[in-house]
Amino acid sequence: MMTRPFLLLLACLLLAHASEGESQAPPLFQPDARYKADLLIVIAHPDDDMVIGGYLARISLDDRKRIAVVYCTNGDGGGNVVGNEAGAALGQMRILEARRALSAWGIENVWFLNWHDTPGQNVLWSLDRWNHGLALDEIVRLVRITRPEVIMTFLPDHVAGENHDDHQAAGVLATEAFDAAGDPTQFPEQVSPPRNGGMANLTEGLLPWQPQKLYYFTDAFEDFGPYWHNAAELSPFRKSMMDGRGPTYETTTISPSRRVSYARLTVDQQIFYLTQEGSLGEQALKSQNFKDFAYPVRLIFGKSVVGGSPTGDVFERVLKSPAPFVRVRGYEPEHPDGLSFEMGDPWRFYSLFWKAHNLDHLAELIPVPEVAAKFGDKLNIALLACNQTQSLAEIALTPALPTGWTDQTTFTQYPVRPGECYPIQAQITLPASGKPEWQQLTWTAAAGSRQVGTVKLRVYAGDSGGLPQ
Ligand SMILES: [Zn+2]
Secondary structure (H helix, E strand, O other): OOOHHHHHHHHHHHHHHHHHHHOOOOOOOOOOHHHOOOEEEEEOOOOHHHHHHHHHHHHHHHOOOOEEEEEEEOOOOOOOOOOOOOHHHHHHHHHHHHHHHHHOOOOOEEEEEEEOOOOOOOHHHHHHHOOHHHHHHHHHHHHHHHOOOEEEEEOOOOOOEOOOHHHHHHHHHHHHHHHHOOOOOOOHHHHOOOOOOOOOOOOOOOOOOOOOEEEEEOOEHHHOOOOOOOHHHOOOOOOOOOOOOOOEEOOOOEOOOOOOEHHHHHHHHHOOOHHHHOOHHHHHHHHOOOHHHOOOEEOEEEEEOOOOOOOOOOOOOOOOOOOOOOOOOOOOOOOOOEEEEEEOOOHHHHHHHHHHOOOHHHHHOOOOOEEEEEOOOEEEEEEEEEEEOOOOEEEEEEEEOOOOOEEOOOOOEEEEOOOOEEEEEEEEEOOOOOOOEEEEEEEEEEEOOEEEEEEEEEEEEEOOOOOOO
16 A cells, blocks of 8 residues: 555656656857957957058947957067067067057957967968967867957968068968858867856857958058058059959048047057057157058958958948858869979968969969068078979079079079979078169079979068068
């Protein structure tokens, strides 16, 4: 015979079982709205945001766009014009300079990846020092956290200008992240749901995210931004690489909310970057002369998965709902035959990179490679001779240089076996002084009496050549 307490317990258990079966799961959490951005900026150093400062003021203060910023380095390789602090100590200071500068406009979703600042001009140096794959992992994660419709970054190209390799590397990584963040097979641990609501999760619970539009800015001579202002430095060999390539935002326009120009508002950002630009901003405020900040913000259209014209507004055609994933072409092997001769890395890398990421039009910006160098400098130029024949080729190299320039390349003849590409380092020294101007250098490769090819390089020789080449 069952006792009364036992029957009661049985009834409770049955009831509990029934209600468990019908219980409703709670709705899923939405992605955290505090980190949602309309625009994500991926740059290299604290103060790079100054290049597009007038645009950032416009869209944060007047268009009320939400902006997030990723700095790949803390600028620990930079100079300091107001103190002795350098290296890691300077890096810590520059982090705060950037946070304060951006918070002047209410931009607080700011991340530092803290890779080392690598002063140079070869993008592959920065990508190597930043542990390329790990850096991409972090940027893809931040794209999935911030879910931006638009990404803006430096132009991934070798330009004559400041041409900082860290700037270029930020552009390469942001482009790769644009194409990877919507793909759940890329960094899948980021998009795998966590097992517990609590601690000790080993996956991240993010969602894939396809940004819609990608824009570039540049520190090339043509930019006329904060870095360069000298029209004599512009390449005479081609039309401007900026004209018609994207929208331009004037900074002499008056901000409706602040009733001063965007150039004047850029000073509110600059005054925090004391270690880099000193008292430039303070002086402008004192004199009420903002001409140094009145450079237009000129963008280069990268790509869009929602259409729109290259020169249209950045947010033209942007969808409110998430965009579906769009696959890019990826690397496709080329099958040259015979003997060939071309520029080596980093130019060779870019020619492959643009195609792989559906950015073929970037190849039109600077059709013949260009660099800037200082009088007395040594130029290291990578060339590549390939042999897709069945027999050994002896490739002979002949440079044609401007008067006073000297060739210090170690070898003139290279044995290239079938199926091999021989990387050649040409070394050219500029004359000790001269008239600042553009010059053209040519290398011709021949195998016996057979012409293999010609490579051209255009060099601006001046009194300042920028970073180590
Ligand atoms: Zn920089």
